Amino acid sequence: MKRVIKNGTIVTASDKYVADILIEDEKIKSISDQIDEPEAEIVDASGYYVMPGGIDPHTHMDMPFGGTVTADNFETGTIAAAYGGTTTIIDFCLSDKGKSLKSALEKWHSKSQDKAVIDYGFHLQISEINEDVLNEIPEIIEQEGVTSFKVFMAYKGVFQADDEVLFKILVAAKEHGGLVMVHAENGDVINYLTTKALAEGKTDPIYHALTRPPEAEGEATGRAAKLTALADSQLYVVHVTCEEAVEQIAEARSKGFRVYGETCPQYLVLDQSYLEKANFEGGKYVWSPPLREKYNQEVLWNALKSGQLQAIGSDQCSFNFNGQKDLGRDDFTKIPNGGPFVEDRFSLMYSEGVHKGRISIHEFVDMVSTQAAKLFGLFPRKGTIAPGSDADMVLFDPAVERTISAKTHHMNVDYSALEGIKVIGEPVSVLSRGKYVIKDRQFVGRPGMGSYLKCNKFGLK
Amino acid sequence: MKRVIKNGTIVTASDKYVADILIEDEKIKSISDQIDEPEAEIVDASGYYVMPGGIDPHTHMDMPFGGTVTADNFETGTIAAAYGGTTTIIDFCLSDKGKSLKSALEKWHSKSQDKAVIDYGFHLQISEINEDVLNEIPEIIEQEGVTSFKVFMAYKGVFQADDEVLFKILVAAKEHGGLVMVHAENGDVINYLTTKALAEGKTDPIYHALTRPPEAEGEATGRAAKLTALADSQLYVVHVTCEEAVEQIAEARSKGFRVYGETCPQYLVLDQSYLEKANFEGGKYVWSPPLREKYNQEVLWNALKSGQLQAIGSDQCSFNFNGQKDLGRDDFTKIPNGGPFVEDRFSLMYSEGVHKGRISIHEFVDMVSTQAAKLFGLFPRKGTIAPGSDADMVLFDPAVERTISAKTHHMNVDYSALEGIKVIGEPVSVLSRGKYVIKDRQFVGRPGMGSYLKCNKFGLK
Amino acid sequence: MKRVIKNGTIVTASDKYVADILIEDEKIKSISDQIDEPEAEIVDASGYYVMPGGIDPHTHMDMPFGGTVTADNFETGTIAAAYGGTTTIIDFCLSDKGKSLKSALEKWHSKSQDKAVIDYGFHLQISEINEDVLNEIPEIIEQEGVTSFKVFMAYKGVFQADDEVLFKILVAAKEHGGLVMVHAENGDVINYLTTKALAEGKTDPIYHALTRPPEAEGEATGRAAKLTALADSQLYVVHVTCEEAVEQIAEARSKGFRVYGETCPQYLVLDQSYLEKANFEGGKYVWSPPLREKYNQEVLWNALKSGQLQAIGSDQCSFNFNGQKDLGRDDFTKIPNGGPFVEDRFSLMYSEGVHKGRISIHEFVDMVSTQAAKLFGLFPRKGTIAPGSDADMVLFDPAVERTISAKTHHMNVDYSALEGIKVIGEPVSVLSRGKYVIKDRQFVGRPGMGSYLKCNKFGLK
Amino acid sequence: MKRVIKNGTIVTASDKYVADILIEDEKIKSISDQIDEPEAEIVDASGYYVMPGGIDPHTHMDMPFGGTVTADNFETGTIAAAYGGTTTIIDFCLSDKGKSLKSALEKWHSKSQDKAVIDYGFHLQISEINEDVLNEIPEIIEQEGVTSFKVFMAYKGVFQADDEVLFKILVAAKEHGGLVMVHAENGDVINYLTTKALAEGKTDPIYHALTRPPEAEGEATGRAAKLTALADSQLYVVHVTCEEAVEQIAEARSKGFRVYGETCPQYLVLDQSYLEKANFEGGKYVWSPPLREKYNQEVLWNALKSGQLQAIGSDQCSFNFNGQKDLGRDDFTKIPNGGPFVEDRFSLMYSEGVHKGRISIHEFVDMVSTQAAKLFGLFPRKGTIAPGSDADMVLFDPAVERTISAKTHHMNVDYSALEGIKVIGEPVSVLSRGKYVIKDRQFVGRPGMGSYLKCNKFGLK
Ligand SMILES: [Zn+2]
Ligand SMILES: [Zn+2]
Ligand SMILES: [Zn+2]
Ligand SMILES: [Zn+2]
Numbered sequence A, B, C, D: 001m002k003r004v005i006k007n008g009t010i011v012t013a014s015d016k017y018v019a020d021i022l023i024e025d026e027k028i029k030s031i032s033d034q035i036d037e038p039e040a041e042i043v044d045a046s047g048y049y050v051m052p053g054g055i056d057p058h059t060h061m062d063m064p065f066g067g068t069v070t071a072d073n074f075e076t077g078t079i080a081a082a083y084g085g086t087t088t089i090i091d092f093c094l095s096d097k098g099k100s101l102k103s104a105l106e107k108w109h110s111k112s113q114d115k116a117v118i119d120y121g122f123h124l125q126i127s128e129i130n131e132d133v134l135n136e137i138p139e140i141i142e143q144e145g146v147t148s149f150k151v152f153m154a155y156k157g158v159f160q161a162d163d164e165v166l167f168k169i170l171v172a173a174k175e176h177g178g179l180v181m182v183h184a185e186n187g188d189v190i191n192y193l194t195t196k197a198l199a200e201g202k203t204d205p206i207y208h209a210l211t212r213p214p215e216a217e218g219e220a221t222g223r224a225a226k227l228t229a230l231a232d233s234q235l236y237v238v239h240v241t242c243e244e245a246v247e248q249i250a251e252a253r254s255k256g257f258r259v260y261g262e263t264c265p266q267y268l269v270l271d272q273s274y275l276e277k278a279n280f281e282g283g284k285y286v287w288s289p290p291l292r293e294k295y296n297q298e299v300l301w302n303a304l305k306s307g308q309l310q311a312i313g314s315d316q317c318s319f320n321f322n323g324q325k326d327l328g329r330d331d332f333t334k335i336p337n338g339g340p341f342v343e344d345r346f347s348l349m350y351s352e353g354v355h356k357g358r359i360s361i362h363e364f365v366d367m368v369s370t371q372a373a374k375l376f377g378l379f380p381r382k383g384t385i386a387p388g389s390d391a392d393m394v395l396f397d398p399a400v401e402r403t404i405s406a407k408t409h410h411m412n413v414d415y416s417a418l419e420g421i422k423v424i425g426e427p428v429s430v431l432s433r434g435k436y437v438i439k440d441r442q443f444v445g446r447p448g449m450g451s452y453l454k455c456n457k458f459g460l461k
């Protein structure tokens, strides 16, 4: 089946121009100032931006955490993602110590298959390194199409890996073409501080932030970057939140090391004061790393603009306020970490970034889509609008103003961290490999229409 | 007339894919996996990269300097540029104190008209600021299409402007949409050092480098960046050569200031030791700022890769070795500053950058073409391959190996600073607004086919 | 005549111990746990600190400025200094363009002779460099005992020297053993900003601060430091006020360059908000560089503690509020710059520094006395308590609390910038070369008892 | 008994003057330009510097390491120290996991008592933290007079403590008045690199350096400094060797944190190339951290001069070349780490520092003596020449030139790492609490004359 997107303003990480796009067999076939293709379905994109579908490189769907499980699974989560303009997610597959990496991937395939409405890939979290694990890595990369490996420097006693594990993974990644991702916080310090806070009866959500200070993130970020330099490997720091961490990434990059950084919309628009909201409302704003003091927002925007940070992930990890978040009403360490952002990531970055003049529209496309595709081996299949690429695209109305609310969002969670916030711009229709997932603001897809994506090795494109 | 470029690998600052391109009426009309256009001339680009024509934002054609004039004028210079894959130059128009800015532009129009074989724009050099000059600036920007203004912080007693002049231009640029460019070296210090060196009988070319130390460039670069920050204006630092300067630009950028930097191929491949060549051969390598110690090359590559520097200019400013350079045989201060690089800029960056794995091919296109178009108000007319853009493009053979030599180059100058250096890759055919300038390695254009380009105001695209 | 200071706690830049001190012939003769010298006058110092007399390396006595002259001359100024625990000042001698340096010194000798009640030396300000000046410098250093030279980077059109003048002085200082001092602010930028502010009708004192931004100080400080590095010379930056400047000094020092910095008590305890006081009271707080935002205070304390700044000067430059400061009631640029601080420098640093736990008592002595002696060639004659040194000392009561007020201070000026501020500690008695200047809080000296001090060349002691 | 040191040039961290010193009852009683004390023994110090005895804050006497024990014990080691001008050492007491801290001190007392010829104190090494240890710390500080605690960030599986242990010690130190010391290298990375090197058959001494890269030291140093900042505690980084580490300390200090650094003479005069000496001679130069590339020497000198590093320790830890060092002939990891330097520390710093013009003589005294006394709670008892202080002093001949050699040194070890190196200056006589230990270059003391020193709590003096 053929489809022509007519008269839209096509925007990529580099270009912006008005033209028609012909889609055929899931791919973009041609782009021209005028396409007349009688048998094709015509989509009028006049007045809309036509942009590559968003790529969210950081989601946790159907993930167990501290005795509960995220409110969104691969079905509800990807439907919400699609509503928000995102056509690809890369989800974190958790492995279990003592079991094979492949068994972890199998579990994640079973969670996502027949559920996802958009395409998806996996990162693989690793917390131990032994001969078995090292032997499995080449196969995971070559055959399973998983080329990014996540290491936690925090969550002591649970996920936390020590520096030797991190270093070995960095070395293996370099050898086999992987990219190492770190959650960078010093878990030892945090362990001490949280234990002490609880012992002192400090149980409110704000103590979540106060016991995970930015210095602990800066320290771990610098450590990971220096280990990467020593290993001559490559590193992607997830959810960078503060000046202390940005400085470390910038320094490594200025010396030519392959160190990349991601931040999340929450750190750009919310701040630490939200954790102090009364009636345990603060519990809604518990992420790790935590929301920071407000001045960090400008630091992060500058880092994005000057290229020190590359990508925007949602860190989608939703828990209901009632029944999940409130497990920690009397003990902040029991609040499930994370929040719902997969749906709003794209629009929020447009509104706060492009509309408010902080970044160009090309920088926007680059950070919400193209860079993730390039870093995680999906480019040029994903992340751009060009002949030969998958026809993943968003028709975006840059003029409409709307208000974000849990009442209207599509994530399976009972609150929005952005309740009442106004944004300019809205994804009107969204196509995944040429098929509508969202059409005129309505979900028209079906579970299972999303495919698993094998990622290519890390490498300079 | 229509032309179809078939089967090339199209490469832009963001994308890379195989497709056909239809050109009509000087513009790119469509891009498609297959274009069948019976009446069009077919150009087989199989095996070639099809890239946006190079944009050289830093040339001096037909420029008087110290009693002589550059060896290349707008005809020979643009023919050589075209041979090298460059389809746009932005040349520096020098103004005279006491005369109107417009009169300076008129002089430059008369030098270029009927001569240029590719399109060209102008930057305007300013060395004094008074009411007349300030009053003229809005008109220069709005009507003349000149939106970038050059200030020299060196050449004391000749071009050098003091900090108050620089600051006033920064303020005016901010107000009216201009971009300020600086030659950043501390002219006061250099004046002292050169006078002293000559007084001590130090006359060889190497003293050109030793009397213009990198600290003098770093100091001036930092000063210009800080004045830009204070004025909340925008700055483009031309020909950045050393770590001291890169650090200043990086620091300003990390704080969110609109400071940009250019380096030149000579600083990436040559070094200070060339000035010590015997028999006054060192005189061929006299640029200001001078070539630096070799370790700076890696600093510059890292700065390009990490986005601290944005663009590559040739600083084309050719003087014959015999009859011009040798004016300074007994006094290095009399050696005309500059060298021939407009022809080799593009290929050298490909060979040293992409071929040697230092940068991606997208970064290459970005720095030799797209960024200049964006910074100087020519995008998307120039700098990309997309429907609606001018059909300025290069068919580039990435496989061929050749040796650079004055015997085979097309610049009107009797030596090459790259004599004997091997490069991989060659522009085979070059089109300017859809017309061949170079076809199968032969010049097929004619003087005057290049047009003057009015640049748009500076602004976030 | 002999005098024994008994039972005091002797404190130097390094030591602290209880002992007796025997003074004979203006010098310290011995220090012992017990001195029994029958013919000596006994001074009971029990409960007091006995410290080296303060050295104030930055005063302007009897100085013309903008059509008026400072309220304090060498008599009133040095009496006040002595009350405050200071036994040596180094005053800035202003030279006139076109006249000999020696004639400037003669003028300053005639201002100070028969007036000063404590010893004094001179720095010499230079604003032009020509053959005559360069030829005079060796003699000034060798015979006149003036070894420090001041250059202004601000006050465009009045004192401001360009970079070439500064560089030549740096070179001359290195050659002949001088130390270059700079007032580091970018006068060009300030000239633009003040002119613009006045043109916009912004005439209140606060605009003094707003038109002399910290970036202008940071820029000039870094420039001076880099020129010093290039000249391999030595530099003392007077009145450092802000983070931007501290960073530049710290960077130069970390690379091993001989760059030193001074701050003043006003920048440690007052801040920019004082300039906003109603009824033109803000005019009392006009210094150049101006008072800064409050967070800079901590930056300065840290810089003192970590050794990035070395000395504390008062920048004593007093003007009466009525009749002098109020010349600028309708135009902040007409407010005479400066304030009265020579009397309070010592006590304020003790109270805010030592008493509040920010610095050790040894660091206190070092910065208010010893370092200035070492940097300006007066050590060990001045700046310590050791056999052979001049018996310049302060008996300091660390327990007493008092309130600073113009009603009780001894400077010849009608206001105090510290009115109402409480300090802990007070100089009780002060000796200059073994003679009382202040005895039990009363002035007992006489004009002319202070001697001119020839300073030694700059050099590592 | 009384003794008068006559006509020497007394030099302290601050002062330099010619005077006589009267010693009585182990203490300095008076200092005077002339002392006539008939019953006193007269020591003619004409032409000599009389300086505070050196304090070596970093020695390992009689220490077991990898199955062997250091060649020097408290007798031979302190005799050699005294020959070299050192009158106090602070030795590292190793504790055992599972045993009380006090039992460790008892063991160290039994090693030193009746052996030492100069005074000595202890640092206490800790590698685990539990309730017992935490409960013991206050008593150790208050009653045992041990106020400094050493943590290893390297030697994985042996001494290495994790970040939580380090953090808890920092917190305890802050609370009770201790100073935390770290051996800062990332033991995890080093563990990986050494294992890998051995697996690849890389067994020569040079691999000791190559598997302990400076980045691993810089990383750990920065981590320790950041944890100290978070705990608002105090830190002393032992044996700093490289630019990467200096930068971290300087940054912490510039922010006002109480972070101090020590370097060792070996890092100032030797470099990594020594490890490549043939015939396993390289094994003599195995320290941890290792000797670095030569350019780091200048970095360290600059750091000392600008106050970023405070003290010089010898890291005395001697092993014979034959029988000990050569245990690692076939495996660099089996070479006992350390070397003999307690005897040469003082002279080498004078010769390379003061004589060569890198530091002033006051800075010399400060870093080889006074600063250690102040940081470790021994001041003013030790570290200066002032009435009331212990009469620990060195008569130093600054003119004599001599050559260091194992043949003539007094350490109980069969080689010198400085064999053949010439130094200017020599300790002629050395007094400990007023008694000669070395008289006219001969040992005249006796084992056991040295006393154990209880250190005071850490605090701003
Ligand atoms: Zn995380
Ligand atoms: Zn996450
Ligand atoms: Zn230039
Ligand atoms: Zn140029």
Ligand SMILES: [Zn+2]
Pocket: C183, C238, C239, C288, C289
């Ligand atoms: Zn001043």
Ligand SMILES: [Zn+2]
Pocket: C058, C060, C315, C317
């Ligand atoms: Zn002043």
Ligand SMILES: [Zn+2]
Pocket: D183, D238, D239, D288, D289
């Ligand atoms: Zn160690």
Ligand SMILES: [Zn+2]
Pocket: D058, D060, D315, D317
């Ligand atoms: Zn040690």
